[in-house]
Amino acid sequence: MDSLVLELQRDVLDRSIHITDLLRKALLVSRKLKISDIEEWLSDELNGYNGKSVPSYRTLTGELKGFNPYRGWIPMMLGDDINDMISVTPIHDSVSQIIDLVERSDGGSVMIKFPQDMSMTIMRMIGRDIEPALHIPVHQLVRIVDVTKTKILDFALDLETRGILGEGIRFSKAEEQLAQSITYHTINIERMDNSKIHQASDGSNQSR
Template sequence: MESLVLELQREAYHQQTSASSLLRKAYTLSRKLKVHKFTEWAELELNGYKDSKNLPEYRSLNGEIKAFNPYRGYIPAYFHAEIESLIKVKEIFSPITEVELLVKQGEEGEGMLMYKFPSEIQLRLMEMNRVDFEVSLHIPVSQFNNILNKVRNIILDWTLELEEEGVLGEGMTFSEKEQQKANESSAPIINYIGNMINSQLQQNTENSVQELKVGEFKVESLVDFLGKLEKFQDEISDPELKRELESEIEVLKSQVKSPKPKKSIIREALKSVRNITEGISGSLIATGILHEATAILSSLNS
């Protein structure tokens, strides 16, 4: 009986086998070799990702923002750079089988897939453009196909590593020594996958926001956040809220400059910032600030 490693390697090298079939076989192989991190990745690809926390970078796609003109069809739509950065990226959480279906649909069509924005965001975008043209995100199908290719390449690299280490087994059976070697040789591949997880990503949903990795708190994470807060301050029309936010910005700035920043002070200032933004609806920047403040607060508590 042929080695499962070599069988999977051959199928990953050729294009006839679908990415979903490769993943099911890779999932089986990783379970038998007890390479738990690889199993976790394969399972997420097969079943879909629940949130941005574990989403690999290759599942973050860039599209073009277009508005529908009833007389000319779809035309390019332009926004402020910060707004555009929030809405031009689409995170793909779907199981790999759904990605394959999207690729098929796109290739049978015009080679482009379109995503419409939620109603609240749509209204806000139309107000910004000062026209009643519906705005949508258009992504080339080639970017969805790239997800399938990334998955295929990860599996191919892994099986090549296993072969180089002599982890072939007999059919679907592996010795304890092979299991140990598999875990050691899989480390570079797992690190590669891991480096693409928890990166700073953006999503095109009602909660579109560039997310921060929730891990150990570092005061440096406040520097970029403060820049966004100052821009957000210019958008606030309520004088009282504006002064309140300005006060919290100064508090956070003082903690960034302090040789011994106090988490308790930072935490209270961020809570106040969160309360301010929660009271402002219909603002994309406010939505981003709200979620980023929440992410930093989570890192303070971890």
């Protein structure tokens, strides 16, 4: 009987398999092995990081722009320190939502609008009634998907290294015990403190 862990490794390398299917299979493995850290991470990737801090690979940097009715979107400067802070944003969307944003983009950037209160603050700072938004390069969103796939592979390879393969979709009690030392740190998932950057994205609306 085949091993679910080895099957997961093969699936990660198969470009025809959608990442949401990989996440579900990895979630099945983590739940059967009772690896709570990895199960939580996989669930957050599938459903979104609602009200939670995000891993470091989901913290992106964009360009602050304002919409000029005559010239379109133009760069906005509020001072280097302020621009640097505002331009960094955590992405809380599920992987499927991120893929949808990428597919609906023109290949250049994705626009993230600020919450209304923050938009008003920015407009007061520049002294003009120009709607601000953060423009994120699409390749940064693509990287979130790529990093997620790599970490799923790291998880499956780590299980094999520990001798945890399973038989079909079942794992032995001994394998469950071996898996209990696996945590976020095993596959290098660093949770970010959003205290500095949450204000640039919480409640934001994302569009092309």
